Amino acid sequence: MSEETIRSLSVSGVRYSYRRLRQPDRRTEPVMTLGGALQGMFGWPQMDDRVGPVADVVTADLPGMGSADPLPPGPSADLLCAAIERIIVDLDVPRINLFGFSYGAGLAYGCAQRFPGRIARLALGGVPAHISAAQLDQWQRAAEHLAHGDTDTFATMVTEGLMCLDEHRYVAHRRLAYRYVRRSMLHAARHSPHAVDSLRRALTDRPDFSGGLTGVPTLVFSGEHDTVTSPARQRDFAATIAGSRFLTVPDADHWVVLERPQDVADLTARFFTDGPLSSAPCLAPAVRGELSTGDPACV
Structure with missing residues (x-):
């Protein structure tokens, strides 16, 4: 039976908290989910339902979000990544799986660049790699x-x-x-x-999506009608990550996690447990298969 705990932490004097839904029969490292700039720790019930059976699910009110203290003025990426690394230390695990969506995708990517040895696998959805x-x-x-x-x-x-x-x-x-x-x-x-x-x-404090990434197995996915950053541009971003895979989810836009929530959670659970992506129900026949960023069928 799953057990929920909430713990309070601080980094650089800023207080924040995280939630952990423990799974006694877990099959992979804890899965931490990072979402939009206005999204806190209780916004991911679909992850509890689909990822919870195979892993501890971790969500957070990071600094500047939810019930946490406000962020200090100036660039925030280093402090937010330090807050996430502090959570990993408090979880008492060597590595986590990291899921980032939209604003959270930039944050998750930055963390993987800063401390790749702490990230077992990285899943990024709706990546705002280019904003007009x-x-x-x-x-x-x-x-x-x-x-x-x-x-x-x-x-x-x-x-x-x-x-x-x-x-x-x-x-x-x-x-x-x-x-x-x-x-x-x-x-x-x-x-x-x-x-x-x-x-x-x-x-104003836009994440840096350049610089590439190596050594972290990565999945990037996009709704086929994402109008924030097009699937083609997200595929180009994925190509900067060594060995990454890119998938489009049909019949969805930027809010793919809302329009097809159970399918995205299933895709995530498969990836984080090294399961086959080719049979994921969210994929149209034209994009089924173990796809790499070099495969033209990815978009």
Whole structure:
């Protein structure tokens, strides 16, 4: 039977906490999940359901997120990665599996570059490897609305900027996903003390997706209709990681973890237990197979 514990830590004087769902019959290293800039430790029930049977599941309110202390001014990557490494030490394990989605993908990638020996496997989804000037402008304007207390306009602008609204491209559960994302953004805007700072930091303190990575088995995946960063650009990013695999998930946009949550969790569990990806139910026949970044069928 799984056991949930929450522990408080600090790094550089900043307090934060993490949650661990223990699995007594685990088959792989703990799986730590990092999500969006406004997403905390209780936002991943699908990982509990599908990954929980094979591994301890770890989520966190990192500095500047959820119930944690705010981040100090200035670049945050080093402090956030130090906070994650401190969690690994507190878990008392030599290595973890690391799952990063969207904003969390940049953070997870940075951690793998800083301490690769601590990362058994790395899964990155919805990687914002390239953001256009028009996108930045839209989200900057959304941040201004939030700063002035216009939470409704903020939630609408951010949601529209993160989703594919083109009705000619099929996205599973599009309307449901839109309502859920907007409602989540509205809740964060009204209740999170970090909302304004988190959004502005995500826009200005951009992760560095260059430099490459070696020695860490890596899976990169994208919804086929991701309009934040196109699958082609995410595939190009994956090609900078030695031996990585890249997959597209059909009928999904940037919010693939919401539109096809159980399928993504299943794909993650397979990868972190060295299982076959070729039979994952989330893959269309055209992209089935053990795909590398050198295989043109990956996109």
